[in-house]
Amino acid sequence: MDQILLGFTQLLQPTVLSMVMLGVLAGLIVGSIPGINDNIAFAVFIPFSFSLPADQALALMVGVYCAAAAGGAIPAIMLKVPGTASALITTIDGNAMARKGQAGRALSIAMTSSVVGGLLSSLVLLVCAPALAEVALRFGYVENAALTILGLSSVVGLLSGNILKGIISAALGLLVATIGYSQVTGFPRYTFGSVNLIEGIPFVPMLVGLFGVAAAFDLLRDIVDERSRGGASASLPVIGSMKLDSGLIRRLLPVWGTSSAIGNFIGVLPGAGMLMAIYLAYDQAGRRFRRRFAGRDDEAAWGEGAPEGIAAPEAANNAVTASSMVPLLSLGIPGNSTSALFIGAMALHGLVPGPLLFAQHGDIAWMIIVAFLVCNIVMWPMAFLVIRVVSRTIFSIPKSVMVGIILLLCVLGAYSDGNNQFNVWVALGAGIVAFAMNLSGIPLGPAILGLVLGAQMEASISNSLAISQGNWLVFVDPVGHPIAAAMMALSAIMWIAPALGALRRRRADRTGSGQPARVSDT
């Protein structure tokens, strides 16, 4: 308790507190700009952080880290362009809701969910960091392999509509993930002698291209369509009321709970990453929605503006932020690529994360923990302020100009990730691929999941087999690896349940006792 107070005193110094607020504001803005994400922002900021005292620099980074994950939802909803990768699923239901004239409602759900997820996660960090770090340690190679399989199974939740196209998309992602230096054999694959491909296709520029550049092409197509029809340009969605009624809040409470729990769990595990959390949360929320609300008269279909489809990914991505600091601060193990950048920023100030940090620089360690809590509290009012300003700005910019702005930002963002010209070509190429996929109705979500999990899955399966001397049964060994076996069982259920459900409906339909068969909801 003393230490928590110590953290607060450190944080509540006017300079430090103003850095937190500046960080939150910067994070919301960085997050809401397509093409720029928190990773890129940190890469630009870390060199400057040198001139700041450690407490101020880290407070600012915490602010940016928390708020960027929330800010990404704004363009995702308004323009169907995720500002950060963490908002990529929010585009589905968020933009659909906005197109129905309820942009305000969608933004409000997104921001409230982010704050709720972030607050729960901060509390977890504050209260049970050491205990959770112990849990994270129990995750070895086998558990990680099972986790990636569980993560990939959440693709089932995304396969609405054409199942074949969804699977093609996931396979495409997995294939692209094989490009580069193989972690298992140490040999390069499909690099065609290009040194730029040794580490695989650079990830950040690729995401920038898949979302930002592709969205610019989409806008361009809209403009061309409108011109050829000769009509006036269709205006962007109206914001409408931002008020959430208590019925909706009550309805979303369980979604916030589940999604935050998923986010916290995934965040604590090193190497799992934010994207896996949002996919799993979205999948869970989708199941609940279909069970409870789907098919009602006044209800939008899943993927076409369901409130749960916005709440789940947004609560989950902010729940990852604070919890990813659990293994970092207590053990020195970074939870994801962004929290890994904290190590660099801390090292510049002579701080090494891990148990010694609490012994030697307890004030800083606890300040970071408390800062997450404070960030999420100040984020709520600030987010609404930013939404007003940003969305008004978006309204005032003509579509044709918007295309140019988005493209420029994407090129800039891609280049600044490593200051490499090659990244610009990657972003443009990825944009063209994503646009083509869009045209042919192949969803992007499963491909991203494959991209994110591919290398991780390959390495963890191969490493598991290395320690088991090639015994594949290690993945379903309930005695030696109970956590892994449970996750494998859960993955199996995720695949089988929808298929069984569809089968049962078909049988019911055949006997004539049921309602008319719906299209399989798998």
Place this chain on the structure above:
Amino acid sequence: MMKSLGLALVLGGALATSALAQDYPVRDIDLVVPFAPGGAVDVTSRLIAEAANGFLDGAEVVVSNRAGGGGVVGQSFVANAEPDGYTLLAMTSSVVTNPQLKGAPYEVADFTPVAAYNLDPEVIAVPADSRFATIEDFINAAREAPLTMTIAGIGTSHHMAGLALTSTAKAQFTYVPAKGFGEQLQAVIGGHADGAFWPMGEAMSHAKSGTVRILAVASDMRDANFPDVPTFEEAGLGIPIWATFRGWAVPAGTPEPVVAFLSELMEKIAKDETYQKKMADGGFDATYRNADDFQKIITSYAEQASVIIKENNLSE
């Protein structure tokens, strides 16, 4: 007569050298870090640049990150840069092995070493509660059955340290490559691997905090922080030194006086107390080796690595 002529020549040469050195640097010097900001090479480079700017007048050392291809993109950039002393490479051991392992489009000979600022000896680290109390226990067990060791990647100097031990000490290992230090740390602290081959710089803070133990260090003397940990040689492992290095290099063909100027600059930095303290706080050992000694380190590492790469068919 000849004597005084010789003296005049030497003096003249020295004057010419200082005259050239006085003309350099007239503009900012780019210190190319071939990795993204935030890593060990980036952090040490920024500490050095900060210290260097205290000694330079009218010019600054500016860190520029050129990431990609596991360092090869930035390294190739410097290999092809103008050899005028305004482009420096933050050189690491990987420059030596990348041409063989990753098909990098340069050779070690394309660089002229300037000075080394950090030597990081290899250590064998095990979980705090490991069944191996000493390096003897560990090696004896590894002779009977392969031990699982987590490493930074296939073909890294850490992987090769293990391969070297297999030839010198007949120890058997199963390697579990990981992406990044965090994953390896988790595997060791969580007891998912028997141990790890790590650089001392990474292992130190975790060994000090008691979550991992260091069994042996591949250096010519024991580390002052761990006086009870034997060196590889003391443990009878037959490897005198195995260390990754960090230093400065310039494109081959850079004028000698410029190299000398930069080497002296690094020497001044290494003696700077604020710099030493900041390096130590970050977990890095601030050392200094001049251009010749750095060249020797590189040559010796290249010879050792080349044999291992060939023996184990690691080459591309």
